[in-house]
Amino acid sequence: MTFPSPDSTPPRPSTPEARAFPTISLGLPSTAATRQGPARRMPSIEGSVLADRIYRLALLFFALCVPALLLLIFIEVGRAGWPALHEFGFRFLTSSTWDPVKGDFGAAPAIVGTLLTSFIALVIATPLALGAAIFLSEFSPSWLRQPVSFFIDLLAAVPSVVYGLWAVFFLLPLMRTGVMPFLRDTLHLGATPFFSGPAYGPSVLSAGMILAIMILPYIAAVSREVLLAVPRAQREAALALGATRWEAITGAVIPYARTGILGGVILGLGRALGETMAVTMVIGNRHEISASLFAPGYTMASLIANEFSEATTDIHISALMAVGFVLFVITLVVNGIARWMVSRMGAEVHA
Amino acid sequence: MSAPVTSPDAGALRQGGTIDVEQFSFWYGKTQALFDIDLAIAPREVTALIGPSGCGKSTFLRSINRLNELIPGARRTGVIRLDGEDIYQKGMDVVTLRQRVGMVFQRWNPFPKSIYDNVAYGPRINARPRPADLDVIVESSLRRAALWDEVKDRLGASALALSGGQQQRLCIARALANDPEVLLLDEPASALDPIATQKVEELVYELKRELTIVIVTHNLQQAARISDRTAFFYLGKLIEVGGTQRLFTSPSEERTEAYITGRFG
Ligand SMILES: Nc1ncnc2c1ncn2[C@@H]1O[C@H](COP(=O)(O)OP(=O)(O)OP(=O)(O)O)[C@@H](O)[C@H]1O
Ligand SMILES: [Mg+2]
Numbered sequence: 001m002t003f004p005s006p007d008s009t010p011p012r013p014s015t016p017e018a019r020a021f022p023t024i025s026l027g028l029p030s031t032a033a034t035r036q037g038p039a040r041r042m043p044s045i046e047g048s049v050l051a052d053r054i055y056r057l058a059l060l061f062f063a064l065c066v067p068a069l070l071l072l073i074f075i076e077v078g079r080a081g082w083p084a085l086h087e088f089g090f091r092f093l094t095s096s097t098w099d100p101v102k103g104d105f106g107a108a109p110a111i112v113g114t115l116l117t118s119f120i121a122l123v124i125a126t127p128l129a130l131g132a133a134i135f136l137s138e139f140s141p142s143w144l145r146q147p148v149s150f151f152i153d154l155l156a157a158v159p160s161v162v163y164g165l166w167a168v169f170f171l172l173p174l175m176r177t178g179v180m181p182f183l184r185d186t187l188h189l190g191a192t193p194f195f196s197g198p199a200y201g202p203s204v205l206s207a208g209m210i211l212a213i214m215i216l217p218y219i220a221a222v223s224r225e226v227l228l229a230v231p232r233a234q235r236e237a238a239l240a241l242g243a244t245r246w247e248a249i250t251g252a253v254i255p256y257a258r259t260g261i262l263g264g265v266i267l268g269l270g271r272a273l274g275e276t277m278a279v280t281m282v283i284g285n286r287h288e289i290s291a292s293l294f295a296p297g298y299t300m301a302s303l304i305a306n307e308f309s310e311a312t313t314d315i316h317i318s319a320l321m322a323v324g325f326v327l328f329v330i331t332l333v334v335n336g337i338a339r340w341m342v343s344r345m346g347a348e349v350h351a
Numbered sequence: 352m353s354a355p356v357t358s359p360d361a362g363a364l365r366q367g368g369t370i371d372v373e374q375f376s377f378w379y380g381k382t383q384a385l386f387d388i389d390l391a392i393a394p395r396e397v398t399a400l401i402g403p404s405g406c407g408k409s410t411f412l413r414s415i416n417r418l419n420e421l422i423p424g425a426r427r428t429g430v431i432r433l434d435g436e437d438i439y440q441k442g443m444d445v446v447t448l449r450q451r452v453g454m455v456f457q458r459w460n461p462f463p464k465s466i467y468d469n470v471a472y473g474p475r476i477n478a479r480p481r482p483a484d485l486d487v488i489v490e491s492s493l494r495r496a497a498l499w500d501e502v503k504d505r506l507g508a509s510a511l512a513l514s515g516g517q518q519q520r521l522c523i524a525r526a527l528a529n530d531p532e533v534l535l536l537d538e539p540a541s542a543l544d545p546i547a548t549q550k551v552e553e554l555v556y557e558l559k560r561e562l563t564i565v566i567v568t569h570n571l572q573q574a575a576r577i578s579d580r581t582a583f584f585y586l587g588k589l590i591e592v593g594g595t596q597r598l599f600t601s602p603s604e605e606r607t608e609a610y611i612t613g614r615f616g
Contacts, residue, residue, distance in 0.1 A: 016352050059616055075380055142423075187395075207558065215407070230459070233456060233458060233460035233461065234460060236418060236456065236460070237456070237460045237462065237522070237525075238462075238472070239418060239449065240416060240449055240453070240454040240456075240526075241449065241450075241453070241473040241476070241477075241525065241526065241529060242447070242449040242473060242476060242477050242529060243445045243446075243472075244446060247476050251472065252462055255462065255463065255464065256463055258461070303527040
């Protein structure tokens with residue numbers, strides 16, 4: 001078969017490559033180049049190489065500042081905590097005694113409290129935040145998306161102490177009269193050791209709740225952005241194969257976005273681990289490990305915040321520094337694990 | 352053109368796949384993208400849609416599997432029938448429709464999953480076959496898409512590790528796994544190199560024995576090579592439709608001639 005027309009695929013001027021070309025030729029005006037020859041152009045190229053090198057060195061310096069600072073903090077806190085760590089050894093991590101008078105220190109309750117409250121916060125906040133993000137990115141009419149997103153972002157900007165105050169006056173009474181009796185009696189969870197005992201209000205559970213509320217906007221905001229960034233082609237691929245809208249979201253959109261969503265969860269976890277003020281106001285500040293989430297507890301951050309100004313003996317100060325050191329290490333380890341998970345997910349997907 | 356494609360008898364006995372379009376118009380909000388399209392698409396033929404950019408080819412294609420109705424403000428009038436059944440009628444199940452009418456996009460869009468999971472996606476959500484049957488479906492779909500030999504040793508590997516042409520054929524295999532009657536191809540080869548393009552063309556040529564194919568292309572030679580009928584769209588209107596050879600050698604409309612001789616578009 002022969003046909004009159006040549007291959008007349010029309011050029012697509014809208015592709016980025018096509019648009020990039022004029023810009024490049026603007027940088028090197030061809031008339032000037034031909035008139036002046038290579039000799040005139042050499043210095044400017046060399047100059048730009050030098051500038052490039054300076055620029056790169058400067059950036060390298062800034063980039064190295066961050067790990068250097070981290071290292072510095074690590075060493076300083078470690079050194080200050082060393083006497084306590086040295087004196088109590090491994091017992092510092094496992095003992096529940098915290099006796100400033102006798103000078104006997106073990107940080108186990110605070111370590112457990114930190115991990116437990118953060119865990120509770122993640123368990124509560126992740127599904128809620130993900131739900132909000134999915135609604136906003138997939139189902140929300142556009143007139144609703146903007147204001148709701150704005151309020152979620154605003155939630156992230158509320159100072160921690162304000163959350164704490166709100167918790168003291170609203171969350172704790174609610175926990176005491178509503179949530180805790182409901183969990184314990186109505187759902188009969190009181191039969192398990194985890195939800196038994198008197199419902200005072202200030203407790204590990206309450207701390208987990210307030211943390212959940214505090215990290216929710218982070219997870220939701222990141223997840224929303226990540227979900228919105230999923231290419232339309234992914235959605236359409238699933239829909240065109242006969243997926244319902246919901247199947248397209250769970251089977252194509254979320255898997256595509258999961259690395260980013262996990263990033264949001266890590267951000268929230270990082271915040272939960274280090275959060276101090278609001279937790280201090282609701283956790284009850286008791287140095288004890290209890291199976292029940294209704295019991296008061298402690299976190300590392302609130303322990304330091306509460307006692308640092310009152311610590312007088314060297315070993316007490318050193319013990320608090322050691323707690324800080326442990327918190328620092330735990331945060332690093334958790335972030336490291338999370339980062340490794342993200343990169344493994346990414347590799348799995350893009351390999 | 353003959354390609355060594357092993358095609359099982361899937362669909363060989365099926366009669367379906369006729370598309371009838373009557374007075375079909377489509378709007379994106381206030382802009383009308385399609386005007387009173389009348390077109391009959393015969394089963395087991397390749398129909399090429401050609402026309403300058405923005406003339407509504409994709410819009411038309413995406414009306415056949417109702418993918419366009421998800422766009423806010425989209426509206427249509429007129430009728431599209433698949434095997435005599437109005438696809439826009441009340442009670443028409445979109446999910447079933449989209450299983451019967453597969454689609455492959457211009458930019459290949461495999462899921463970031465394994466090759467196997469990509470092909471298995473459709474059957475898993477629709478027919479939910481037993482694992483053993485699923486293996487059979489995956490293999491036969493990959494064979495029909497002429498990709499089996501290239502990937503059979505690494506079905507568990509990420510689909511994104513394949514070359515562009517392979518990814519596009521994977522997308523075709525993914526669509527075939529639903530065992531559709533109609534395959535819509537929106538510029539499936541426009542981003543591929545000549546060799547990969549040729550493979551896709553050979554594939555289309557093979558597949559038309561089993562199903563109805565509607566292909567959008569900007570490449571007129573490609574339309575000439577692989578299609579039985581060609582429809583020329585211009586500014587949202589169907590200007591001319593006819594046997595490909597006839598349309599390219601003696602177009603009856605002046606605008607068709609202007610387009611295929613490269614005077615515009
Ligand atoms: N989602 C949308 N919202 C609004 N208008 C749209 C949308 N998609 C397409 N259009 C408009 O509808 C018209 C037809 O577009 P369509 O994508 O169908 O053209 P096409 O023939 O496929 O073009 P191309 O060859 O560039 O792919 C164009 O004017 C386009 O601007
Ligand atoms: Mg198009």
